[in-house]
Amino acid sequence: MSNLSAILNDIDTHRERYLEELKELLRFPSVSTAPEHKADVRRCAEWLRHHMNSIGLPTQLYETEGHPILVGERRDAPGKPTVLFYGHYDVQPPEPLERWTSPPFEATVRDGKLYARGAADDKGQVFTHLKAWEAVLRHDGALPLNLKWLIEGEEEISSVHLPDFIAQRREALAADYVVISDSGQLAPGLPAITYGLRGIATFEVRVQVAKRDLHSGSFGGAIANPIVVLSKVIARLHDEQGRVTVPGFYDDVLPLQAWERKQFAALPLDEEELRDTLGVPQLYGEAGYTTLERVWARPTLELNGIVGGYGGEGFKTVLPSWALAKISCRLVPNQDPSRIGALVSDYLKQLCPPTATLEVRYLGGGKPVVVNTESPAVQAAKRAIETGFGTPCVFIREGGSIPVVAMFKDLLGVDSLLLGWAQRDCNAHAPDEWIGLDDLHNGIRTAAALLYEMAELGKEEGM
């Protein structure tokens, strides 16, 4: 790997230029959810296409009914594996603007951090890979493996047009591995590979009593109150130990392995600090599990929303006719979203008293993911991180879902390698989003090393 050493040197040399270029990319308010930013999203895609073409990454812009998708490939290494890189150039809305220390679309460096909307999620991380490939191409004129890239503009609005796009281009997008950098490190100095994601099943439950809202004076006390009914239903979904009471809920849960519990326990999580960061009176969850186990490897049932009657300023003496809650279950291997959907629906209906009616709508779900940390691909990524960051990486899980991971598995049959450089407190989706300058730089170095490590992998090996 003599090539790699020279390339890493090159990356070190161009550090400042890369940062200035990233600042340019970050100035586009590519807010995918906001109609008034539709043109900005396109300008951002156009800038990226132009930039990528100029550094040897032939890229096309595909139209969707929403925002365009950037796609391209280099088939430089016949016989070598093909890697599909996925990222997104759209960002979350920056509001509330008044809580930003510097303007969200004027990337600003303070104390070794780059502040801007998209710095961490995901423009900054995408850019580390582009710059790595640029450096490799400058030195070698070719990549050591076959590379495809797909950079979408709708990740923050649930990738609405992506499944169709992929399904229609299965052959063009076919790959042996997917690489995604849209996740984070465990802590400063602890770069990580995310080897597990929780799945999800989502529901809307609606309790109806009367056919219309009534005056609480005239009818209060004579019929059931839908908010009370719904509250009593919700109150019975967890027992005193914080366990979900839905019958059969834990049946398919793969118990945590002894090595995982041991490894989780060894990871530095300061619970006191987490409590302060979140501003909660105390941490709380299922009895018998640590905080990391609870968010990474145990299923949950959460209430994501509730609404009924009048919730605005002041008071209205309405006896509401209905109340509604949004519920989601985070799932772990081997729970199946559809089966959990049925179990939760049945149980909710059982809990409804005869004084009201209760309807459940299953709003869809996604499967949990766990990859084998001993697989050659994960081990290759581990070595790349050690090269790039100069420090060993840790294996972590993530409590959330990354829907595209399931999408690539379902539509292309490919596992995803998840490695990212953001820190946990990077304010993705919040004001003052940031990414560390050293993390950016080490990310570029890692992305370069990753190409050489993955070039040695077998094809279609999976994880």
Place this chain on the structure above:
Amino acid sequence: MSNLSAILNDIDTHRERYLEELKELLRFPSVSTAPEHKADVRRCAEWLRHHMNSIGLPTQLYETEGHPILVGERRDAPGKPTVLFYGHYDVQPPEPLERWTSPPFEATVRDGKLYARGAADDKGQVFTHLKAWEAVLRHDGALPLNLKWLIEGEEEISSVHLPDFIAQRREALAADYVVISDSGQLAPGLPAITYGLRGIATFEVRVQVAKRDLHSGSFGGAIANPIVVLSKVIARLHDEQGRVTVPGFYDDVLPLQAWERKQFAALPLDEEELRDTLGVPQLYGEAGYTTLERVWARPTLELNGIVGGYGGEGFKTVLPSWALAKISCRLVPNQDPSRIGALVSDYLKQLCPPTATLEVRYLGGGKPVVVNTESPAVQAAKRAIETGFGTPCVFIREGGSIPVVAMFKDLLGVDSLLLGWAQRDCNAHAPDEWIGLDDLHNGIRTAAALLYEMAELGKEEGM
């Protein structure tokens, strides 16, 4: 009462003209809560002033910071009692418009009913009194007692400026009795005097966990969920018998008298029909009491609103930082709103687990009211109804509060006589509001008879 017979004949003769005039009054969209209807509210007040002046009721329009108040008087009978009539010319918003069979501000007769916003609440009922007074003045040139009137434009927005207005005009508004027609009959053919009103105490309770909303994937399962916490609190506010569990809640409740339970039981309430009208699977309330007892004479604790997280279309995987509920207690003699306020607040705080914080805001209340049905004033009203409707009246209570009743008691020291002509299913506050044409007509007759009956009462006798 030879005068009265002639006057009743006159009222019968002018029935059609009165209806057409009422239709004119009902065409003003005097929606007090809607800024865009501010001018319409004023136009309605101006129309009323002009109309009242033209029929011998000298009326002035007093400005408030909100909508104007109509005030006037006739001191025609020195030595006779003074009656203060209260009503309101503002109406509820008509929305949803698509559920009206005919436009809400084009009064339309169908099947013996007059449909329009305000037909029952309260323009139609106010108008019956004006027309009765007009008939008396046409015949006698003077009223048989001293009459004052106060017709406000902000009843549907909690009479925000009325208390100050009354407090500043205690002498000008001084009266021996207050008469209000903003209530209803028990059923068709059963005109009623409302002798009891429940009081109210209102609260907002807010549960906070984290200092900001979090991603439910990243943190779900590791901290308490505020919707779950709030639901568990709400779930504990009633026991399995539908009784309120707040310690001390029932301490001051005056038990229902034997005669009341007997009289309530004799009133025709078809529970099957009520269930169908409301569209509820079944009636439900505190064990050991009938439906009428529950809504008229037993205290309740109702949930009037709840909000937390995302309650719109689709789904958001937010782990909300807070959840909030609006609670009201309906009170009966001799419960005191402030004492109940303290008891409920204390209990809610007790129920909050250490994983969250809970704050309660007491949003104010009003005392319950019961008047003596044997008092001369109530008996006078009873005779007036028999004259006007040609049928005996019944004594009922009302589950709601009428805040002005407490206002007149507190500020002027006067009891209110509550008699009205609307039916229980009149759709006040809902689409297709209506009042019966016969009920309107008999209401005018009753209002005329009431003047003569009350002229014979003692002064400052109270009820």
